[in-house]
Amino acid sequence: xxxxxxxxxxxxxxxxxxxxWLDRTRELGRALRATRSPGGLLVVGTPSYExxxxxxxxxxxxxxxxxxxxxxxxxxxxxxEDAPDHLRVGLERLEQARRGxxxxxxxxxxxxxxxxxxxxxxxxxxxxxxxxxxxxxELESLAHDALxxxxxxxxxxxxxxxxVSAAAGEVRKPGLRERLARLAERxxxxxxxx
Numbered sequence: 001x002x003x004x005x006x007x008x009x010x011x012x013x014x015x016x017x018x019x020x021w022l023d024r025t026r027e028l029g030r031a032l033r034a035t036r037s038p039g040g041l042l043v044v045g046t047p048s049y050e051x052x053x054x055x056x057x058x059x060x061x062x063x064x065x066x067x068x069x070x071x072x073x074x075x076x077x078x079x080x081e082d083a084p085d086h087l088r089v090g091l092e093r094l095e096q097a098r099r100g101x102x103x104x105x106x107x108x109x110x111x112x113x114x115x116x117x118x119x120x121x122x123x124x125x126x127x128x129x130x131x132x133x134x135x136x137x138e139l140e141s142l143a144h145d146a147l148x149x150x151x152x153x154x155x156x157x158x159x160x161x162x163x164v165s166a167a168a169g170e171v172r173k174p175g176l177r178e179r180l181a182r183l184a185e186r187x188x189x190x191x192x193x194x
Contacts (some may be wrong), residue, residue: 029167061169099126
């Protein structure tokens with residue numbers, strides 16, 4: 001996967017501003033923020049592709065934005081027993097997925113049947129399913145929200161991962177009214193309704 005810094009993400013956003021891609025990646029990023037607690041954002045790929053890169057970007061975004069719920073858990077197909085705890089989370093974690101947690105499936109190729117079965121089980125137990133894929137109708141039918149990135153399109157799968165993770169960490173800036181209300185509160189003290 002290519003390395004992409006903040007300036008490159010900004011340039012990519014400018015290039016895609018007139019397309020639907022920017023809005024769709026922002027929607028998916030916002031959907032990831034619905035996770036309720038740190039570690040409840042489960043990121044899983046396929047047996048041949050572990051989404052390390054997007055997981056690392058989500059961890060960075062969680063730290064930079066102060067949105068602890070974005071702290072991801074990388075779920076691996078075959079984690080080595082001697083791996084550090086955070087890299088030893090296996091597919092059994094998907095069996096424990098519950099309401100308030102989000103399963104983010106990142107799969108450029110078609111999801112294998114065992115993954116689809118686990119995604120379906122997680123959905124039945126109340127987890128929110130988000131998919132970033134290369135055009136997998138079976139996976140998309142299980143997802144609450146999905147974004148398909150075709151291999152021959154203007155946006156690469158790698159670029160989509162960067163845009164989604166960056167969008168997940170975007171914290172909405174308060175509007176003028178909110179800023180004025182905070183300023184007034186600092187000057188006059190908190191408002192008390194009797």
